[in-house]
Amino acid sequence: MTCEEVRDRLDEYVDGDLTEAEFQEIELHLDGCAPCRAEERQLRALIAQAAALPEEIQPAADLWPDLAARLRGPEGLRLVPRTGLARWMGPMSVAAAAAVVVALSAALWTRGFVPAGAPGATTGVARPVALGASSELLDPERLLDSEREYARATADLMAAIEAQKESLAPETRAVLDANLKTIDDALAQVRAALIKDPGNSQLAHLLTSTHQKKVDALKRVVRLNRT
Amino acid sequence: MARAQAGDLEAFEVLYRANLGRVYALCYRMAGDASLAEELAQDVFVRAWQRLGSFRGESAFSSWLHPLTVNVALSERRSRRRRTSRVMSTDDPAAFERPESPKTGPEAAVDIDRALETLPPGARSVFVLHDVEGYKHEEIAKMTGVATGTSKAQLHRARRLLREALDR
Numbered sequence: 001m002t003c004e005e006v007r008d009r010l011d012e013y014v015d016g017d018l019t020e021a022e023f024q025e026i027e028l029h030l031d032g033c034a035p036c037r038a039e040e041r042q043l044r045a046l047i048a049q050a051a052a053l054p055e056e057i058q059p060a061a062d063l064w065p066d067l068a069a070r071l072r073g074p075e076g077l078r079l080v081p082r083t084g085l086a087r088w089m090g091p092m093s094v095a096a097a098a099a100v101v102v103a104l105s106a107a108l109w110t111r112g113f114v115p116a117g118a119p120g121a122t123t124g125v126a127r128p129v130a131l132g133a134s135s136e137l138l139d140p141e142r143l144l145d146s147e148r149e150y151a152r153a154t155a156d157l158m159a160a161i162e163a164q165k166e167s168l169a170p171e172t173r174a175v176l177d178a179n180l181k182t183i184d185d186a187l188a189q190v191r192a193a194l195i196k197d198p199g200n201s202q203l204a205h206l207l208t209s210t211h212q213k214k215v216d217a218l219k220r221v222v223r224l225n226r227t
Numbered sequence: 228m229a230r231a232q233a234g235d236l237e238a239f240e241v242l243y244r245a246n247l248g249r250v251y252a253l254c255y256r257m258a259g260d261a262s263l264a265e266e267l268a269q270d271v272f273v274r275a276w277q278r279l280g281s282f283r284g285e286s287a288f289s290s291w292l293h294p295l296t297v298n299v300a301l302s303e304r305r306s307r308r309r310r311t312s313r314v315m316s317t318d319d320p321a322a323f324e325r326p327e328s329p330k331t332g333p334e335a336a337v338d339i340d341r342a343l344e345t346l347p348p349g350a351r352s353v354f355v356l357h358d359v360e361g362y363k364h365e366e367i368a369k370m371t372g373v374a375t376g377t378s379k380a381q382l383h384r385a386r387r388l389l390r391e392a393l394d395r
Binding site: 008011012017042043046047049050051053054055056057058059060061063064066067068070071072075076077144192195196198 | 233234236239240243244247248249251252255256261264265268269272273276277280339340354358359361364379382383386389390393
C-alpha cells in the first residue's frame, strides 16, 4: 500500500470501519512509515479534541424575552395530533364557542357593514391559505402558517383602515373597534382551548373560521369606506 | 414538566434554562455562526413547546430535545442551501469545498470551535454529528438525506480542513 492509499483510508482505520484484513494491511504500513504514523496520531488527537468539547455553551444574549414573546403569540399554539375526544373542551363548549362566532358575524352584518360581494375596489390583501380537511388543520406547521397569514392579512387591512381614518365616521370606527375586540377575545379563547387540547379539529376549524370572519369584516369596512 | 405541558410558561422557562447550554452548543457548532445559532436555539424551544404534549417522560427531556435540535439545525441548512442555489450558478463543487476565511485571529488555530466556523456547511454538520455527537454514518445519512459514502467523504474532508485550520 502506498502512503497516499493509506492516508485516504486513515479515517476508516481510526473509526474501526475496516475489515480485519484491511486493518492489518494499514497497521503494517504504519509500523514502517513514520510520516503516516504521525498523520494517524494527528487524526486521533483531533478526534479526541472533538469528543472532549464542552457539552454546553451559553449564548452571549439572553434569548428568553424574545422566545417568551414568540410563545405568547400564534407560534405558542400546541398542536400535537392525537386521537380521542376532547379532554378539555367538550362538544357542548365547542358548540357554544361556535355560536359566539356566528353571533359576531350576525352582529357585524346588522350594524351596517356591506356584504362581502358589494362593488368597490379590492383591498389588495392576499387571502390566507384556506385549510380544508381536518387532517390538514391538525398539521401544526400548516395551522401556524395559516395563523401567520391571517395575522399578515389583518395587519394589512388595519393599515388600510388607518390610512382611511379621516373619512371613517367616528361611530363606524367605534363599532368596528368594539367588534374587533369581541373577535379578538373569541380568538384568544379558542387559542387557549387549542393549547389545552391540541388535537381538537373542531377548535382548529373554529380558529381559522374566526380569523376569516375578522378578515372579512375588515375587508367590508375598507370597501364600504371606498365606495 | 406537568406544569409546562399544561401551558405554564414559567415552568417551561425552567426547562429552557436547564437545557439552553446544550441546545445552543449544538446549534452553534452545526451553524458555525453565533447569531444564527441564537435564532436556531429559539426555534428549537418554540418547537419543543409546540410538541411538549408528545413528551411522555420515557427518556430525559434533554434526550428528547436532542434530535429535535439536530432536525432544526439541518432544516435551516437545507433551506439555506435552497436559497443559495437560487443565487449561485457555479457547477464547480470545489467552490463549496473551500473553507471560508478564518473569522478571528491567532486563537482560531487553537480553538476547535472557531475552526469549525471555517468549514463548509456540509462537512461541518457531518463532523459535528459524527465526531462531537457520536452518530454513525448510517444515522447521519438518514438524517441528512445523503448516501453513507457521502457522509464518510464529508467527514474526511472536514477532518482534513480542520487539521489545516488548527495548524495555522
